[in-house]
Each structure stands twice: as C-alpha cells, then as structure tokens.
Amino acid sequence: MSRGFILRNQHGELVVHRDSLGTQCIGRAAFTQLVQPSSTLGGSRVAGYSSYRFASDRPILWAFDLPVGRRVGVVSTGYANGINTIGVYCGANPDVQGFDQQFAVDVWAFSTLVPDTVGAGRGLRLRNSSGVLSHDFLVPNITLPLAAGDLTTPAQLPAIVRPVAIGSSPFYDVQYESDEVNYFKTDRRQFLLRAPDNSVAYSPGLIYRSGAMHGNPPQGSTLTDPSPYFVVDGQFLP
C-alpha cells in the first residue's frame, strides 16, 4: 500500500489520491448539424440527434449540458484522423408516436491531466508513487464530481449554476414482437433528465427506433449495461 496524499470527503469516500489522475475539460465540441426524427412515411422511424466535432487523440469522456426538462445522452461516437465525431440526443416535446423534437446542446471533452497544459505558477501539484505528475490544481477547468447517479439512484445536485453530466451512455432496451411473416422491432432508450428540483435521473424509456423487419426475430430482448454518471459544475467551462 502506498502512502501519500489522500483526501476523503465527509462520507469517507475518496476525492483525491496521489495515484489517481486529475481530470479536466479540454475544450468544447463544435456543432455540425441538427437532425430531427425521420419521417412518419414508410413505417420505420428513427430518433433525431445533433452532431459535433472535436479534434484530439486522447481518450475522452464526453460531457453535456442538462437543460431542465430535456432528455440528453450521447448516442454515437466516431474517430478518424484526429477528429472525434459525437452524436448527442437532446429531446423534448414528443410527437404522437413518441419521437422527441431535437435541440442542439453544449458538449465538452473531458480528459485526464494533459501535461502540456501544466502551468508555471505556484499551487498544489501531486506526484504519484512513480514520481509522475498526477494532479495539478492550477490547470484550467479541473473537474471533480459534485454528484453521482445511476439507473436506480438519481443524482441530487447541490446548488450549482450549471450542472454538466459526464457518462451516461443511454441505457437501451430492444424488444421484438413476432407476427406470422415478419417481426416488429422497438428500441427504447433512457437518457438523463434534469428535473426542476435539480435532481438528475435516467428518463423513462423513450422510443428511439421502430419498424417492421423481415425474417425471424433475434432471441429475446437486448439490454445494454447502464452507465453510471457524474455531475460536475459547468459554470466556468469554455
């Protein structure tokens, strides 16, 4: 067991450990387009989204704003030649079939400590057991979780100006209903929803994709591993 700088909060939970890594926002993703749900013509429908770009080669966790009453989550990511593309669901005002109207939303990139951004000023820095810099409390936009939640436990937020969620890959549940010649696929997803009382929880399952499929349905239904999420204070983010 290593000895060194360790901080716990009043619940005895770890909040800083010299062998953990500081995290920081490394920038805001650029909006590229807004796509509304597909047409009601033709039977099969899919939800809309908005998309964003961000240039970086680092492993990134995407974070997003939580406008009150809108259901938000990352639905797809891609990477090629140094550019990340992020598809984000941010919906409200469902139509008669339950498909949400989509809105643009602010999206940020979070990474572990980026050595290049380490400043020359005086302040608290930590090195890990191997002597490598692990935390620098002077770098811009350091982040710490102010609340956490998961599929069954909402995050209760302190009074912060702008809650921003990290994590929450939308939990999804795909069901198949067979008829005599085809089957009908219904894909429902749960996104994060910030309530007026400043709690953040997974929303009820929203229709994401539906339509008649040919052939035999897959066995049973498909569920993803629901991601827990952290909420940070986005008040000073770029």
Next chain:
Amino acid sequence: MTDRGLIIRHGGVVVFNSRRAAGGVCLGMFRVPGAQTVLSFPHMPRGRTPIVVYSDGSMHSNWLYDEVMGYPRFVFPAVAMSASANYTVGVYLK
C-alpha cells in the same frame, strides 16, 4: 469534523472543495478494444467501490472487478465488434 477540508482557489475562484466533492477518483480513461482487457491498479487501496463510466453510446460488455491480486483490477470481457473498433471507459474508485 465536517468543517475540515481542502479548498483551492485560482484567480479568486474556488476550483476545488473537498467538502463539496462527491466520491470518486479517476484511475484513467482508456480505449477498450473488442478483445478482453485487464486494467490493474497496484497502488490503489482495496475495499473501495469501483465505478466504470461510459460516454460513447455503444454496446459494452459487463465489466468485472476483483482484488484477487491484492489490488483493484477491472476486467472487460471480449465483446463482439469490428477489429478496429473500441470504446472509451472512465475507471473510478470511490
């Protein structure tokens, strides 16, 4: 002892307050390929709650956690996806 804690200001703005912080330290962010992946953290304590955060909207395998080596270890089983694909995880300990 609730009045104890560490508060750090930068340019007059509070950038860190251990009394407001929810539990969870980041052990790293990693791109996990479709093959089984094991992430070990020999310097971290045992007996803490492991947390894995995803943010990419894709299918994942169900990760496993153990301390059989005497320290925290996260195992991501193989998952069916294309050879060049990967997903990003944030690994935390509370």
